[in-house]
Amino acid sequence: MLASLIPLGLVLLPLIYIAVRAYQAGPSGVASDLLRPYTLGLLVNTVFLAGSVTILACGIATAAAWVTERSDLPSRHWWRLATALPLAMPAYVSSFAWSSLGPWFQEMQGAVLILTFYSIPMAYLPVCAALRSLDPNLEDVARSLGYGRWRSFGRVVLPQIMPALGGGALLITSHMLAEFGALSFLRVETFTTAIFDQYTGQFNNQAAALLSGVLVLLCLPVAFGEAKLRGPRRRARLARGSARVSTPVALGRATPLVVLGLGALTALGVGVPLVTLGFWVGQGASAGQGIGQVLPAMVTSVRYALPGALLTTVLALPLVIATTTRGSGRLSRLADRLPYLVHGLPGIVVALTAVSVAIRWVPAIYQSTLLVAVVYAVLFLPLAQSSIRASAELVPGELEDVARSLGKGRFAAFVYATLPNLAPGLGAALALACLQLMRELTATLLLAPAGSSTLATEFWNYTSDRAYAAAAPFAAVLVLVSGIPVYLFTIKVLRTGDPR
């Protein structure tokens, strides 16, 4: 329990920082900074963007998941991969690719379009997994009781996949609330971009902190919604009999239409961004631009991402242990939830706090790799937590009891009985965190020691000057770097319970 206080403290730091700044500003300062039409405009933009992207992405993802899991669509395996593929593209990279096509793909309509395609896999993968683990007999029973296909989908299948879909929706919403790179690029003003602007453009720390406070309030319902979904799942089965392989639903004459729809989805989600990116890489190569800097930038990226991923994993472990194996007291539940709340915060708020605290209290770590790693850890704790939890839930508590009955102390029992069984989760957490950190942009922009350039920051610098061709090689490497783990991860999710 004590071990989980350190990550908890780190996570709480930004919230304390916001509270202190708000207190220093006083009621009149808060009022003058927040009570103006500008804030309302930000609120409308933020809510509209997050809401429409979440609804559109979830709707499309559910339909795509159903046809690729439950119908007799030809070469379903490839469609599944193709639908999950946009995961490999950071939002700012696909925005870069799309917006280079013309001004229509900027502003709000462009942002909704681009970010919807970017977000679909976040709902698609969990819904696929849920559909696959669903007992096909449930639908049979509903039909034997007089429910047609659509009604049994609505009354039986949908309630069952709701936790997965809801989880996906909340994930998308929190991503939209925190998205900075893509929106700044597409010239859409939300709280996140406004905070960045206030801090770096106007040097107004107070306004930035206050806007962050509003954003935290927006994140609250999302975080608590997720906490509720994670509650005990209702499952009822008498025994693990042979789960019947569900017979796929014949699409019949609708097949070409479905293929067309999925084809369009793939073309818009991955096709257009990749082709555009390829075009710009070609342009850059013929002009002899950028290529030479890619390798050093990649090395720098790894130099920050690796310690960051390690620290993230080490800090996430006690948080998971506190909730999964040590019962679920109120404090440990809070410890489990809090990082998810902070995940909704833009990287800049966390980075900003870190910079302020470091300058004031520990100037030695200002502009150091350690500070970067700490901020990364705070930002990506939830990611590591989820991966580790997946393993931890499979480890029976009796394992430690047995170890203790064999004469091991509490700690030794954990190390020798539980920890080895967490290895897959820890490995996954490390790999995923490393991947995410390599493409992290916002915090890196603010924290990376002066003069160091990573893949993401180099890309950002070039695109800020609309130097598309020079930025393209960095984007291409970012896509490749994220593409490999995403491919493996997707395969794993989609293979689980595959009949073949």
Added chain:
Amino acid sequence: MTLLHVDEVWKRRADRPVLRGATLEVPAQAIVALLGPSGCGKTTLLRLIAGFEEAEQGEITLDGRQLQGPGTYVPAERRRIGYVPQEGTLFPHLTVAGNVGFGLKRSERRGPRVTEALALTGLSGFEARYPHQLSGGQQQRTALARAIVPQPALVLLDEPFAGLDLALRRSVCADVVALLRQNRSTAILVTHDPQEAFISADIVMVMQDGRIAQSAPPQELYRRPVTPEVARLTGAAVMLPGQAQGDTATTPLGPVSLHPGTPDSGPVDVMLRPDQLVCAQPGDGMAVPVSGAAFRGDHTVVTIMCGDAPLELPLRLVSAAPDLVHLRIDGACMAYQADRDA
């Protein structure tokens, strides 16, 4: 009156025929057990009757209405056939009352029918529970209540007790059958347990290789299985080599009388049930030397030599196996044509 007709139904799975002209008839208000080894096609047949899948050939008629035939396929939701799957498969997101009322119109869900069904199945007071809060037996009874509340013409039960442990299985099975009878339901119960079939059904149908091999009341099926395979699927069977002569056969255990309809000449395999083998007093029955014995509690497996081949006989012996047993065979036996050289 015949309620359900299944006529020459064919179905292929992965290019392998699973049903090969399955034909059966179910009288109204009868409880029928569909008995067979795993992979014989019994679950597939049930799914075709329920309408979850379409047959490739053949006809299915329920109460005079064609459900499946050339150019006809009534989907499951319009067949009025109740279904209780393996493991019950309750809707996890609904309460007991929600599950039981699922097949009723919205206006009827709050009415007396759900309450009555819950009382009938002994689930009164459990209305607000969720499936994960019920025991295995309670889940199964809820699943049955859910299936019979809309008053289906036919109830299908797909190995509904396979997930329960043995002690619970018998009692839940007895409960369920009593409920079905009380409700005057017509039901088909799929099982691979012959005892379960005998206990619950009026008619037992043995299925083999995608066809119904035999359909008969339990007693008749047990005494007069039409093939050696059906004999083995319906309980322990002792096979004796013999020669048929009219309505008797000579066997290593002496002459036995045969049921009508068995071969009246030539080499046969005589099938008798263990309860037909009686240990007699010396002088009554045939004296046979014992070459081995294994104590099994309520019976002892005694090995005798039949020419060169050992033959194992389950016998009820009060004391340790003697060197010599006197055996008598009670009642008539079945005999099947054997392709041994005479």
